[in-house]
Amino acid sequence: MNTQPIGLFDSGVGGLSIWQAIHRLLPYESTIYLADNLNAPYGNKSKEEIIALSEKNTEFLLNQNAKLIVVACNTASTNAIPHLRQKYKVPFIKIQPAIKPAGLQSRSKKIGLLATAGTLKSKMLNDLIQKIPTQDINIIKQHGEGLVELVEQNKINTAETYNLLSKYLLPMRHQGIDQLVLGCTHYPFLIPQIQKILGSEINIIEPSEAIARQTKRILEEFALTAPKKNKGRHIFYANKSIKALQVLLPADNIYYIKQVNF
16 A cells, blocks of 8 residues: 555646546545646647656656656657656556547547647657557547647636637538547546537547546556545645646645745
């Protein structure tokens, strides 16, 4: 049994969609979450920059005694995970677009993928696409430029966000997609807006529940699970502004939100 916290990092608040799923499944686990919003967004950075930021975030979490690290950012996962696993001994959980389940579920054989530029151009994504069991799947890729910033600015339910999403999603709908894969952890916060645009016939796929189950499996595999009687303690750090964290995390005595300079 191990009461050290699970560490998570993202370029901002997007990874909270992953944290929420982990907390629901593993309420007895403590967590430390780092929002590197000083350097957000990651999607327009080079692979070398993303790896350097991921190293810095990992070392911050390790200094807080994290026993496992969830890279709660698609861009960081698809660009930095092999490097992180080689350099550090702690187990890592990666996030990746749910291309395979979308391909298996699609009847129209047309899948929409909304993601950052960094994820769309990554080798890991191309490898995932090559492994889709059904080879006749057509993947319609769209860079969600500007969406991360709107979530970080708490403009989720604004006309500005709705209009930008419409610009990206309506062409996909017109091309006949029946699955939409969200390839950025910020995007699940936009699902209500996305549903207004796409309607109920297009299935929206995001990975949070699958990542929570994978986290549980790896904790068990490495004998890192906390006692189920443990009361989890959760600390959220941001290195630029804590405002978005305060908005998305309701006041509760189990949450601690802190500004950190690094």
